[in-house]
Amino acid sequence: EAQVTQNPRYLITVTGKKLTVTCSQNMNHEYMSWYRQDPGLGLRQIYYSMNVEVTDKGDVPEGYKVSRKEKRNFPLILESPSPNQTSLYFCASTGTQSLKLFFGSGTQLSVL
């Protein structure tokens, strides 16, 4: 089954404790992206990747890091989380063939 697998689904942490949210897709997609969703603001892009070892900043990259060492994986790293990073996070992927978007199930992050 074609899918984007995102983990964990829920995460509560404290300020400053490094964390990683994993994202993996099984569709051989070139393009992967991370979004955050906050009430009233809609989806905002954090980082995206056009292919392996190619990443770029989206609209709200501050406080986040990503890596794309393998085509299927695109982890989101928060080196020193702060309360303003409390949000719902989504990973998404798409390929050059169909351009249809596939989303992970989301990660609800709370930074205390």
Add this chain to the structure above:
Amino acid sequence: KNEVEQSPQNLTAQEGEFITINCSYSVGISALHWLQQHPGGGIVSLFMLSSGKKKHGRLIATINIQEKHSSLHITASHPRDSAVYICAVGKGSNYQLIWGAGTKLIIKP
């Protein structure tokens, strides 16, 4: 002014009603996406279109490139259609999307 505007922001209707959600944009686009987000978070792609009209079951999406406007219609609406519907446009490259704020739809039995 946002580059992608959705209307209405909120819509409550009775089961069986015909629903229309609108999306207007101000930029040149390569394609337009309609997505659905149910309570609990998951986002599902409904349509991607660059011209004309697409239909899937009770859902119909249309786009008018000249008027920079798209509509999502739901026929014979059902409570399970209750969700947030999001419009997003691909600007230049279809990988870079501009997102609408979403329309929250509630269908009452």
